[in-house]
Each structure stands twice: as structure tokens, then as C-alpha cells.
Amino acid sequence: MNELKDKHIFLTGAARGIGATCARQFVAAGAKVLLVDRDEATLFDLARELNAEAEVVIPQVLDITDRTAVNAAVDKMVATWGRVDALVNNAGITRDALTAKMTEEAWDAVINVNLKAPMICTQAVFPHMKEQQNGVILNASSVSALGNVGQANYAASKSGLIGMTKTWALEFARYNIRVNAVAPGFTNTEMVQAIPEEVKAKIVAKVPLRRLATTDEIAAVYRFLASDSAAFITGQVLYIDGGLTCGF
Numbered sequence: 493m494n495e496l497k498d499k500h501i502f503l504t505g506a507a508r509g510i511g512a513t514c515a516r517q518f519v520a521a522g523a524k525v526l527l528v529d530r531d532e533a534t535l536f537d538l539a540r541e542l543n544a545e546a547e548v549v550i551p552q553v554l555d556i557t558d559r560t561a562v563n564a565a566v567d568k569m570v571a572t573w574g575r576v577d578a579l580v581n582n583a584g585i586t587r588d589a590l591t592a593k594m595t596e597e598a599w600d601a602v603i604n605v606n607l608k609a610p611m612i613c614t615q616a617v618f619p620h621m622k623e624q625q626n627g628v629i630l631n632a633s634s635v636s637a638l639g640n641v642g643q644a645n646y647a648a649s650k651s652g653l654i655g656m657t658k659t660w661a662l663e664f665a666r667y668n669i670r671v672n673a674v675a676p677g678f679t680n681t682e683m684v685q686a687i688p689e690e691v692k693a694k695i696v697a698k699v700p701l702r703r704l705a706t707t708d709e710i711a712a713v714y715r716f717l718a719s720d721s722a723a724f725i726t727g728q729v730l731y732i733d734g735g736l737t738c739g740f
């Protein structure tokens with residue numbers, strides 16, 4: 493309880509799935525959260541729920557590929573709360589296709605949202621974290637970073653994020669800014685619910701723990717990494733995958 497007291501967190505992709513569960517857990521742990529998403533209706537519903545007793549979140553509708561909008565949101569956060577203690581680069585999309593059939597639009601869309609936007613958000617928060625001499629940046633990678641049929645764009649973005657995580661850990665350590673990546677296995681969100689049942693059954697059969705992750709199990713790792721309990725952890729990738737990537 494209260495492990496994130498006095499933490500002010502910029503969370504992307506907050507409206508649903510893993511992001512919405514992170515928002516709930518961060519608030520329950522005492523944080524204030526800028527909820528960023530492009531899905532206005534869902535975002536405002538979540539903000540109403542979380543602000544029921546006290547104003548602890550601010551909903552911010554924007555597209556994270558829009559550098560001007562991201563910079564303005566970070567400025568607003570700092571003007572309101574005085575600091576930005578953590579950035580959680582959670583928003584991500586898929587546009588799956590076998591490589592022979594993958595369109596340039598599908599490639600660009602995934603790379604822009606999953607890889608370029610975390611760079612934009614990180615560049616926006618970095619000057620504030622540097623001035624504070626304190627900060628945490630968490631990136632949403634995936635087991636697909638290791639390769640997955642039909643996901644050349646997504647796998648490239650998620651393994652690219654691991655490279656960025658380790659680079660930022662090295663570049664930012666002198667300012668006491670920690671950077672880590674969370675790599676979930678298949679998690680029970682809308683992104684995964686869209687997969688046909690027979691395909692999902694084959695996926696689950698490959699997981700040593702024989703089930704999908706819950707969003708709470710993934711959010712708990714973000715919550716820990718954002719907290720001071722993780723003060724000596726930087727440059728790491730935590731696979732939260734029920735053992736899927738073991739045995740190679």
C-alpha cells in the first residue's frame with residue numbers, strides 16, 4: 493500500500509487493457525496519473541471512476557505520435573503537479589500480416605506508435621527528470637520481440653524498444669533515471685481476445701503455466717518497477733510470460 497505515494501506518472505494507452513489496470517493499481521498505491529489515450533470516451537469513463545473520491549488522475553486525449561501534443565501534455569502535467577516521476581510507454585498496436593503481404597501502411601503504423609512514439613514521450617519527459625535528478629521510464633515490450641510469425645513490424649518495434657531501454661539506461665543513469673522494459677506473454681486483453689479461439693488454445697498449450705496472464709499480473713510488475721523498491725534495477729527486461737520463453 494502507498495508504495496507510489498507522491499509519484500506522478502505519465503501513462504500512455506491508459507484507456508483499456510493493461511494500461512487501464514496499471515492506472516487502477518497506480519492510483520490504489522497512492523500515485524497521481526496523467527492518463528493518455530486517443531480513445532476519448534473510454535478514457536473519460538476511467539477518469540470518472542478513479543476520481544470518484546478525490547482528483548487523482550487527469551485524462552488527456554492525444555495521439556502519442558504527435559510530438560507537439562505530447563510536449564504540451566508533459567508541460568501541463570508539470571504545471572499542475574510540479575513534476576513527472578515516471579513515464580510508462582504502454583500504448584501499442586498490432587497490424588499483423590505475413591511479410592510477403594505486409595503493406596507499407598501496416599509497417600509504418602506499428603513502428604510509429606510502438607517505437608517512435610516512446611522516443612517522443614521520453615524526449616518530452618527527460619529534461620524534467622534530469623532537472624529532478626530522478627525518474628523512471630518503463631517500456632512495453634513483448635515476448636514477440638523474440639520473433640513471431642505474421643508480426644515482423646510488431647516484433648521489430650518490441651525488440652527495438654529493448655535496444656532503446658538499454659541505451660537509455662546507460663545514457664540516463666548519471667541523472668538517477670532508471671529505464672526498464674516489461675515483456676508480457678499473452679495477456680487477456682482486447683488485443684488478445686480478438687485472436688480466434690483455436691489459435692488461442694494453441695498458444696495456451698505452449699505456455700508452461702497453461703493459461704493467459706491477467707492484466708493485474710502485468711500491472712503489478714509496472715507498479716513495482718515504478719516504485720522505490722526497484723531503485724537499483726535499470727536496463728532490464730522482465731518477461732512476464734508463464735515460462736513461455738524458457739527452455740531455449
Ligand SMILES: NC(=O)c1ccc[n+]([C@@H]2O[C@H](COP(=O)([O-])OP(=O)(O)OC[C@H]3O[C@@H](n4cnc5c(N)ncnc54)[C@H](O)[C@@H]3O)[C@@H](O)[C@H]2O)c1
Nearest residue numbers: 505507509510529530555556583584632634678679681683
Ligand atoms: N495483450 C497482450 O497479450 C500483450 C502482450 C505483450 C505486450 N503487450 C503490449 O502491452 C501494451 C498494452 O497492450 P494491451 O493489450 O493492453 O493493448 P490494448 O489494445 O488493449 O490497449 C492499447 C491502448 O493504447 C491506445 N493507443 C493505441 N495507439 C495510440 C496512440 N497512437 N495514441 C494514444 N493512445 C493509443 C488504445 O486506444 C488503447 O486504449 C502494448 O504495447 C502491447 O503491445 C500486450
